[in-house]
Amino acid sequence: MWSRVPRPEDGRVTEIIAGLYLSPPEFLALLGAVALVVARWLPPAARSRVTIAAVAVLVASVIVLGVVGVRWQLLPVLAGAAVALPFALAPLLRRRAGRPSWRARWWLALPGSVACVALIATGPVAAWAFPVPVFPEPSGRFAVGTQVVQWTDPRRPESFTADPHDRRTVVVQLWYPARKSPAGARRAQYLGRTQDEARTVSDALARQVGLPGFLVDGVPRARTRSVFDAPVAGGRGRFPLVLFSPGSGGVRTQNTAWAEELASHGYVVAALDHPYDSAAVVLADGRTIRTRTASTGDRDKDDRLAVDWTAVRAADLGFVLTQLDRLDHGEITGPLTGRLDTGRVAVAGHSMGGAAALQAARRDRRFDAVVDLDGYPHGPASPALHQPTLALTQAVTSATDPHYIPRLTEALGHSTATSYRLTLPGAAHLTFMDGPLYLPPVPSVVGSLGRTESPHVVAAATLAFLDATLRHAPGDLAGALSAYGDLTVRSPGAGR
Structure with missing residues (x-):
């Protein structure tokens, strides 16, 4: 469910997802971080495209959040993305350099992926527990x-x-x-x-x-x-x-x-x-x-x-x-x-x-x-x-x-x-x-x-x-x- 609230930094109207209490840049950062972790488990044909898209979304979101201010609730999300980033980019960089691609076996990669997802998930949980308050619309005629x-x-x-x-x-x-x-x-x-x-x-x-x-x-x-x-x-x-x-x-x-x-x-x-x-x-x-x-x-x-x-x-x-x-x-x-x-x-x-x-x-x-x-x-x-x-x-x-x-x-x-x-x-x-x-x-x-x-x-x-x-x-x-x-x-x- 979406709800409109004013953004305090510049007075313009922004939207948040009422259930998660995240602004659009925060939500996109969350999606980018999750996609970065999930990309490792996708078929080879989709893996590189999803990784590149996730990195682009993350970079754009971080730039916006750097301007309007990063809430502490987003730090676990960014930390999880930072941990996953080298492992997601390494195969792409090796391929571009003409070197053979290498990925850890699934039983080695699974614990790391689960840990990154758990770290990322603490972000929306924290945003839900300690949100930017959304004030109810008054019901009177004035x-x-x-x-x-x-x-x-x-x-x-x-x-x-x-x-x-x-x-x-x-x-x-x-x-x-x-x-x-x-x-x-x-x-x-x-x-x-x-x-x-x-x-x-x-x-x-x-x-x-x-x-x-x-x-x-x-x-x-x-x-x-x-x-x-x-x-x-x-x-x-x-x-x-x-x-x-x-x-x-x-x-x-x-x-x-x-x-x-x-x-x-x-x-x-x-x-x-x-x-x-x-x-x-x-x-x-x-x-x-x-x-x-x-x-x-x-x-x-x-x-x-x-x-x-x-x-x-x-x-x-x-x-x-x-x-x-x-x-x-x-x-x-x-x-x-x-x-x-x-x-x-x-x-x-x-x-x-x-x-x-x-x-x-x-x-x-x-x-x-x-x-x-x-x-x-x-x-x-x-x-x-x-x-x-x-x-x-x-x-x-x-x-x-x-x-x-x-x-x-x-x-x-x-x-x-x-x-x-x-x-x-x-x-x-x-x-x-x-x-x-x-x-x-x-x-x-x-x-x-x-x-x-x-x-x-x-x-x-x-x-x-x-x-x-x-x-x-x-x-x-x-x-x-x-x-x-x-x-x-x-x-x-x-x-x-």
């Missing part, structure tokens, strides 16, 4: 635009530094309904405004989970489905808002597929980088702020730290909502002035970001709904939540933190509005962000829903909830959510 803004809160000191004059700064990426861009428009870089920023963030995320950065070198090569600074969709309508906080050490772009799907359905999504918490935050002046949050291994101490970090995030969310209100009223210049419906606002987050969303909603009644994407509720369970809440959770297994569900139940129990807990069968913690698009499909890591189904299910359940709570869409919300997993509904005051 095209999607995106922009990045940076705001400083003059009234809030930066708690992670000792400088008394340092003020809290956040970087926010907005995804919004846009006009359709011209054919061939350059799609937004994933993980950053530039490829350098994307590499910085990708390397920081890899280090955070103990992976060498080269393993995920396809991630900063990816392009998304949105266009930077695309014109806002026409008309005078205002768009409901969804503010998003990433997981611990996560970054603003970690839920890009989810954000683009929501924006295509008429929402504006504002996702935050939390400096000193996010793995790496590149500021407008080029400085990079690395994370200073880390687990100590002591459960009680880590819980106390998480409460503090969650409080900072909750304050960030409230500040960004204030800035968006100023943007809508023209106090901050921007293309979204007059198009933001700050009377219909949801706050959402993944993991620790989900905990921050719950705390932000408790603090700030401007938030009208809450979406917790598999987030353990840190911090106090009071005051009561007054907003309808959707908690999407992974499948509960023996490996799940035994405190998680009781703590989430307690948090949702302190609510004067209806809350919904939806458990997605086959989901893992990283199912709720972009991880399934570029990490190996190991069920314990990214779940078993697959690279296509994971972002679809999470976004579809979120949209059903937002449409019901912010847009008051008619229909049975509980019935709609039940289609995606196991649903528990808690009505106001139940069990109190």
